[in-house]
Amino acid sequence: MELTQPSLPIAPVHGTIFTLLKRYIQTQYDHSTWVRLLEASNLSATDFDHKNVYPDEHMYALVGHAAEMTGLSADELHEKFGEYLVPDLMYMYQRLVQPEWKTLDMLEHTEHTMHRQVRSEHIENAPPVLEVTRVSPTELYIDYMSKRRMGALAVGIVRGLAAYFDEADQILVEPTTDENGERVRIRVRQIPVAH
Numbered sequence: 001m002e003l004t005q006p007s008l009p010i011a012p013v014h015g016t017i018f019t020l021l022k023r024y025i026q027t028q029y030d031h032s033t034w035v036r037l038l039e040a041s042n043l044s045a046t047d048f049d050h051k052n053v054y055p056d057e058h059m060y061a062l063v064g065h066a067a068e069m070t071g072l073s074a075d076e077l078h079e080k081f082g083e084y085l086v087p088d089l090m091y092m093y094q095r096l097v098q099p100e101w102k103t104l105d106m107l108e109h110t111e112h113t114m115h116r117q118v119r120s121e122h123i124e125n126a127p128p129v130l131e132v133t134r135v136s137p138t139e140l141y142i143d144y145m146s147k148r149r150m151g152a153l154a155v156g157i158v159r160g161l162a163a164y165f166d167e168a169d170q171i172l173v174e175p176t177t178d179e180n181g182e183r184v185r186i187r188v189r190q191i192p193v194a195h
Contacts (some may be wrong), residue, residue, distance in 0.1 A: 015048050015053060037069065075179050078150055078179075084156075104134070108132050111132060130142055130144055142186040149175075151178075154184065155170065173186060
């Protein structure tokens with residue numbers, strides 16, 4: 001089943017995301033799955049270049065058909081893809097990351113470091129707006145705002161960051177609203193590790 005597309009106009013999706021989606025599908029499944037996805041979405045292998053931007057409808061079509069082919073829900077696929085993206089995202093933005101940061105610090109600074117950089121380098125890009133409220137040293141809330149309605153991708157990225165910082169067993173990620181809304185609230189808590 002395809003994701004419900006928002007009715008409001010949306011900024012295009014950067015080609016890098018499509019390039020990484022292709023690699024994710026090829027590594028988790030195989031190349032023929034990617035080819036079948038393109039065919040089912042009426043797209044061709046030449047449709048994506050990491051230097052360009054593309055209509056969000058392409059992402060909805062690919063993820064919707066991928067969910068059908070894999071038996072996962074679109075939200076599950078978005079979450080898994082979000083986790084998969086993290087090492088590449090961290091590599092792309094490593095110069096903006098402070099060495100002492102861990103998962104919660106990274107989340108707290110994403111909007112004003114990485115997203116600000118993305119918007120300044122590529123005016124046509126529109127990453128989601130993240131309002132992060134740190135309520136204690138071990139807890140924060142993320143208010144994800146995007147007409148793309150891909151909150152599940154954000155949830156996956158948070159889990160991927162916890163794994164990246166070797167804190168997967170310490171970080172609880174709890175969406176407190178529907179992951180398909182234009183505004184999604186995500187609670188992130190660090191819990192003590194049992195020894």
